[in-house]
Amino acid sequence: PQAIYRKDYTPPSYWVNTVEMGFDLDPDLTRVATRMTLSRNIGSRGKSLVLYGESLELVQLRMNGKEVGKRGYTLGNGVLEIFNVPAEVTLDIETALRPNQNTSLMGLYTSNGNFFTQCEAEGFRKITFFPDRPDVMATYKVMLRADKDKYPVLLSNGNLIEEGDLGDGRHYAVWEDPFKKPSYLFALVAGQLVCQEETYKLQSGREVLLQVWVEEGNLDKTQHAMDSLKNSIRWDEERFGLELDLDRFMIVAVGDFNMGAMENKGLNIFNTKFVLANPRIATDADYAGIESVVGHEYFHNWTGNRVTCRDWFQLSLKEGLTVFRDQEFSADLIGTDSGRAVKRIEDVRVLRQAQFPEDAGPMAHPVRPDSYVEINNFYTVTIYEKGSEVVRMYQTLLGRDGFRKGMDLYFQRHDGQAVTCDDFRAAMADAGGRDLSQFELWYSQAGTPRVKVETRYDEVAQSYMITLTQSCPPTPGQPNKLPFHIPVAVGLLDSGGRDMPLVLDSVEGGDDRSVAPTTMVLELTEPSQTFHFRNVREEPVPSVLRNFSAPVILDIEYTDAQLAFLMANDSDAFNRWEAGQRLAMRRMLALTEAVKNGEALDRNADENALGAAFRATLTDNALDPAFCELALTLPSESVVAEQMDVVHPQAIHQVRRFLRRALASALRFQWEVAYQSNRTPGAYSPDPVSAGKRGLKNLALSYIVELDDGDAHKLAQSQYDNANNMTDRIAALSALVNSNAPGKDAALASFYEDFKQEALVVDKWFSLQAMARHTDVAAVRELMNHPAFSLRNPNRARSLIFSFCNGNPAQFHAPDGSGYEFWADQVIALNTINPQVAARLARSLDRWRKYAPELQDRMRAALQRVAATKSLSKDVHEVISKSLA
Ligand code: HT7
Ligand code: ZN
Numbered sequence: 001p002q003a004i005y006r007k008d009y010t011p012p013s014y015w016v017n018t019v020e021m022g023f024d025l026d027p028d029l030t031r032v033a034t035r036m037t038l039s040r041n042i043g044s045r046g047k048s049l050v051l052y053g054e055s056l057e058l059v060q061l062r063m064n065g066k067e068v069g070k071r072g073y074t075l076g077n078g079v080l081e082i083f084n085v086p087a088e089v090t091l092d093i094e095t096a097l098r099p100n101q102n103t104s105l106m107g108l109y110t111s112n113g114n115f116f117t118q119c120e121a122e123g124f125r126k127i128t129f130f131p132d133r134p135d136v137m138a139t140y141k142v143m144l145r146a147d148k149d150k151y152p153v154l155l156s157n158g159n160l161i162e163e164g165d166l167g168d169g170r171h172y173a174v175w176e177d178p179f180k181k182p183s184y185l186f187a188l189v190a191g192q193l194v195c196q197e198e199t200y201k202l203q204s205g206r207e208v209l210l211q212v213w214v215e216e217g218n219l220d221k222t223q224h225a226m227d228s229l230k231n232s233i234r235w236d237e238e239r240f241g242l243e244l245d246l247d248r249f250m251i252v253a254v255g256d257f258n259m260g261a262m263e264n265k266g267l268n269i270f271n272t273k274f275v276l277a278n279p280r281i282a283t284d285a286d287y288a289g290i291e292s293v294v295g296h297e298y299f300h301n302w303t304g305n306r307v308t309c310r311d312w313f314q315l316s317l318k319e320g321l322t323v324f325r326d327q328e329f330s331a332d333l334i335g336t337d338s339g340r341a342v343k344r345i346e347d348v349r350v351l352r353q354a355q356f357p358e359d360a361g362p363m364a365h366p367v368r369p370d371s372y373v374e375i376n377n378f379y380t381v382t383i384y385e386k387g388s389e390v391v392r393m394y395q396t397l398l399g400r401d402g403f404r405k406g407m408d409l410y411f412q413r414h415d416g417q418a419v420t421c422d423d424f425r426a427a428m429a430d431a432g433g434r435d436l437s438q439f440e441l442w443y444s445q446a447g448t449p450r451v452k453v454e455t456r457y458d459e460v461a462q463s464y465m466i467t468l469t470q471s472c473p474p475t476p477g478q479p480n481k482l483p484f485h486i487p488v489a490v491g492l493l494d495s496g497g498r499d500m501p502l503v504l505d506s507v508e509g510g511d512d513r514s515v516a517p518t519t520m521v522l523e524l525t526e527p528s529q530t531f532h533f534r535n536v537r538e539e540p541v542p543s544v545l546r547n548f549s550a551p552v553i554l555d556i557e558y559t560d561a562q563l564a565f566l567m568a569n570d571s572d573a574f575n576r577w578e579a580g581q582r583l584a585m586r587r588m589l590a591l592t593e594a595v596k597n598g599e600a601l602d603r604n605a606d607e608n609a610l611g612a613a614f615r616a617t618l619t620d621n622a623l624d625p626a627f628c629e630l631a632l633t634l635p636s637e638s639v640v641a642e643q644m645d646v647v648h649p650q651a652i653h654q655v656r657r658f659l660r661r662a663l664a665s666a667l668r669f670q671w672e673v674a675y676q677s678n679r680t681p682g683a684y685s686p687d688p689v690s691a692g693k694r695g696l697k698n699l700a701l702s703y704i705v706e707l708d709d710g711d712a713h714k715l716a717q718s719q720y721d722n723a724n725n726m727t728d729r730i731a732a733l734s735a736l737v738n739s740n741a742p743g744k745d746a747a748l749a750s751f752y753e754d755f756k757q758e759a760l761v762v763d764k765w766f767s768l769q770a771m772a773r774h775t776d777v778a779a780v781r782e783l784m785n786h787p788a789f790s791l792r793n794p795n796r797a798r799s800l801i802f803s804f805c806n807g808n809p810a811q812f813h814a815p816d817g818s819g820y821e822f823w824a825d826q827v828i829a830l831n832t833i834n835p836q837v838a839a840r841l842a843r844s845l846d847r848w849r850k851y852a853p854e855l856q857d858r859m860r861a862a863l864q865r866v867a868a869t870k871s872l873s874k875d876v877h878e879v880i881s882k883s884l885a
Helices: 223-240 282-300 314-333 336-357 383-412 421-433 439-444 560-569 573-596 609-618 625-631 636-644 647-667 669-676 688-706 710-722 726-737 743-756 759-770 777-784 795-809 818-833 834-847 854-868 873-885
Strands: 014-025 030-040 049-052 057-063 073-076 080-082 088-097 107-111 114-118 137-147 153-156 159-165 171-181 188-193 196-199 207-214 248-254 266-273 452-457 462-473 486-493 522-523 528-533 541-544 553-555
Touching: 014 057, 073 625, 114 248, 114 266, 114 743, 137 153, 137 188, 153 171, 153 486, 159 688, 188 266, 188 522, 196 223, 196 314, 207 223, 223 248, 223 314, 223 854, 223 873, 248 282, 266 282, 282 314, 282 688, 282 726, 314 336, 314 421, 336 383, 336 573, 336 625, 336 636, 336 688, 383 421, 383 439, 383 486, 383 522, 452 541, 462 486, 462 522, 522 528, 560 609, 573 625, 573 636, 573 647, 573 710, 609 625, 609 647, 609 669, 625 688, 636 647, 636 710, 647 669, 647 688, 669 688, 688 710, 688 726, 710 726, 726 743, 726 759, 743 759, 759 795, 777 795, 777 818, 795 818, 795 834, 818 834, 818 854, 834 854, 854 873
Parallel strands: 014 137, 207 248, 248 266, 452 553
Antiparallel strands: 014 030, 030 088, 049 080, 057 088, 073 080, 107 114, 114 188, 137 171, 153 188, 159 171, 196 207, 452 462, 462 528, 486 522, 486 541
């Protein structure tokens, strides 16, 4: 397969002005008639018109009403090239396609008998031949025709302008979208669906119709999505002055979907996982996920739809910015300082858990990639999460008001256009009056920068120096890196744990603010820079990279005592959490080394700095329970693995478990107290305070059950039996399944019986087992034989296979290589069903070169087996070949 390069971008030879489409929907054979008007681009005289099409039958092709003869075009390799096209032209194209056979879930497909589309990134070309690229923007008018009984609901983008009967048992609906859009935002939905609807008054007084469409039987699960949508609309008005531009906004839930959701103009299509919720089936995490994904898709209406991407290399222009916006939305909605900090910690955890490894592995790529083989492989944590961190750094550098001015200027300049990441940066720079040219490197250089911190206190001069030195490791195709522009937020703590006022020496005549700040953003732009603080009365403990002000790895040497001090005192909640994680990581790495050297772990030896710090946190009643939960959770096995040169998954697992048991036994009484005092009696509510309490209570339960005694089992069993919500029920089930409790098999069986009608809960049931510590490869293969299992449904495949390969490292990396054989089998099977999902699974071996040589050999063999498979999709081929390179 051929790579596509950013440097090769050329504008299209023709623009499309209007598109009219007629669909005769039939699951076996759908016919699509498309009429488009086009205008030749300046400087394109003599150039052919290039249209893309895949898995399509071309039934008819007419130009200005006349059939185009065989000599007038060529068709091959997904490209329809038409020659001698006039400057202004009307094209009529008829295509035929087979939605029922479309298991890729791209283009037009069926799910549980209903029709759905997914056009981002290049799915529209599976519906008709089209210049399917995001810089070609047109208005669309769409007529849907279908059997009235089977498909009573017919939806597309924009406004419904006409509907009626066709007489023969069929009916039609005509939709018109007044806004120009790229083809990837096209959508249609047809089938048996019902909706919850509300009218909502915008700040301007205009009323809009909001609808959430689901399959019958699910109307009791739409309220949270509807509330989240209304909150999103209000938030975008208040924070960014952005109003919903349509009279109608629809969300539709579908059970078969490759990703989380899709921001099609006015007709968002969602994975059911991010719509359906009630206390019986959804956890607190599900509720939070729905809120953020509903927000994310809604916010795309401006950042993505009104202003879109010139080409797919600019994907982070919309995705990084929109993730930043959804993160801020969720944080603002919580409202409290500690809630904001919790949200920030959760977001950084995702970045470290998933993006840092990506940036250090064979698929590392810049936020704005230079090339790709298959664009679907670039919907990555780098584009989304690191992209969001890059946007956040603008806000850190320019301030909240400066950032808002930059956003206003961006929309003023580019509304209705398809633009680049450079355009966004220029708007920020111009609005803020800043030179942000060096900042471009965040878009062009891959890899996670490291910032080394060295300090020196001069007691006589009462000055304190912080030297920051940056570096960035080589990544594929980028052996050498230039220094980044890195905002490093810093505070200094005195011996009483209070923030010291900060006065930088470089500021002439001191700071002109009457009160010196206690957090300062140092701008690191050179390979190494020293910052001098004056009037520093005593040697401080530095708190560096507050609120995680840049996506970097901080190398800083703290003693255990300093970490415990920061954990207890830092006014920056993120760094309080960070200090605890550093303490835990240090201990885990030391113990893992001991296990690798064959040393026994002494259970009683663990009342050390970590134990004391945990005790202090657990017994501090002033702390927010949600923060406590995060602070008392040890770094995950995969985060520990990233810190090691040679990874030993079983050793890490053994150590994490050992430490959890040690902490459980040393603090048993305190865990019991935390359990009891964080109960949330009464009706379930997903609000952040209640969710935080449940989080801490269930963490306490998981520690207690580590002790695996009768009392612990009883506590978990009783919570399981009496739970009035899914958060508590699944937490109890997970605790039981990961223990030797006598009732665990019965609980698993009864859970399935109780929830077998709820697909999303059955996913949880598979996932919980896939990640359980006793579940080996054989058990997963057995679970694949369960009647409820199917590889065709992405949620189900993810719930079992991905959960095992990515969420159960000790079993997946079994020394005999059976996990890798299983992985290869599933990648190969998925490759023919759904290449996009297969390629995601293929990423599970990204970090294979970090493992012990015996494991590496087995992983290489599995990778090579996949590479040698016939008819490998370009999705899987790209991932595997980069892994093996
Ligand atoms: N913009 C959406 C991307 C998306 C997608 C991409 C490829 C294949 C299937 C897909 N479904 C959705 C999602 C988002 O970021 O909002
Ligand atoms: Zn998005």
